[in-house]
Amino acid sequence: GEEVAQTPKHLVRGEGQKAKLYCAPIKGHSYVFWYQQVLKNEFKFLISFQNENVFDETGMPKERFSAKCLPNSPCSLEIQATKLEDSAVYFCASSQPQEWDYNEQFFGPGTRLTVL
Amino acid sequence: AQSVTQLGSHVSVSEGALVLLRCNYSSSVPPYLFWYVQYPNQGLQLLLKYTSAATLVKGINGFEAEFKKSETSFHLTKPSAHMSDAAEYFCAVSRSGSSNTGKLIFGQGTTLQVKP
Numbered sequence: 242g243e244e245v246a247q248t249p250k251h252l253v254r255g256e257g258q259k260a261k262l263y264c265a266p267i268k269g270h271s272y273v274f275w276y277q278q279v280l281k282n283e284f285k286f287l288i289s290f291q292n293e294n295v296f297d298e299t300g301m302p303k304e305r306f307s308a309k310c311l312p313n314s315p316c317s318l319e320i321q322a323t324k325l326e327d328s329a330v331y332f333c334a335s336s337q338p339q340e341w342d343y344n345e346q347f348f349g350p351g352t353r354l355t356v357l
Numbered sequence: 358a359q360s361v362t363q364l365g366s367h368v369s370v371s372e373g374a375l376v377l378l379r380c381n382y383s384s385s386v387p388p389y390l391f392w393y394v395q396y397p398n399q400g401l402q403l404l405l406k407y408t409s410a411a412t413l414v415k416g417i418n419g420f421e422a423e424f425k426k427s428e429t430s431f432h433l434t435k436p437s438a439h440m441s442d443a444a445e446y447f448c449a450v451s452r453s454g455s456s457n458t459g460k461l462i463f464g465q466g467t468t469l470q471v472k473p
Contacts, residue, residue: 272459284447284463297458332400348400
C-alpha cells in the first residue's frame with residue numbers, strides 16, 4: 242500500500258496480559274522502525290528491521306518485548322506480561338532502501354495500548 | 358551519544374505572526390536533522406530535513422530551518438502562521454555516515470498554538 246498501516250488502532254489489556262501489535266510497511270520499503278510514544282511526547286526508538294533481519298535493537302527492553310518481520314506478513318511487536326508503564330502509542334515507520342540513510346521514514350497512525 | 362533539546366514546550370502565536378520553534382542538538386558525528394509535525398491522533402509527518410547539503414532547508418507548508426553548526430541549532434521558522442499550523446512539532450537527529458543505523462532521536466516536542 243501507499244501508507245504504513247498499523248492494527249489495531251486501540252488495544253486494552255489487563256496487567257500481565259499479552260499484547261501484539263501489527264505493522265504493514267509501504268510496499269517496496271525494506272526498512273521498518275518501531276517507536277514508543279509515552280504521554281504525547283518522549284518518542285523512544287525500540288527496534289528496526291532490514292527485511293526480516295533485525296537491524297538495530299538497541300532500544301528494545303531486554304525482557305517482555307519481542308518483534309518480528311517475516312516475509313509476506315505484517316511486522317509485529319509483542320509485549321508479554323504487560324505492565325502499566327507499557328501504556329503508550331506505538332508507531333511503526335518504514336523506509337525505502339535508497340532513502341534509509343537519509344532517514345526518510347514514513348510513519349503509520351500508531352496503536353494506542355492501554356494497560357489497566 | 359546524540360540528543361535533542363527543544364526550548365519551549367509550548368509556543369503561542371497570533372495568526373499571521375512569525376513562527377519560531379527552537380531546536381538544539383548534540384552529536385559527536387555530523388548529524389542529520391529533521392522536523393516532524395504531529396496532528397492530534399495521527400502519526401508523524403516529515404516537514405523538512407538537513408542531510409549535509411544546503412544549510413537553509415525549505416520544507417512543506419511554508420516552513421524552513423537553518424542548520425547552524427557553530428550554534429548546534431536547527432530552528433524551525435515560518436513567516437506567517439496559519440490556524441492549520443496548530444500541532445505538535447518534533448525535532449529529531451540521527452547519525453550520518455557509516456555509524457548511521459537509521460534510528461531517530463527525538464526532542465521533547467513543542468506544542469504550537471495559533472490564536473485568531
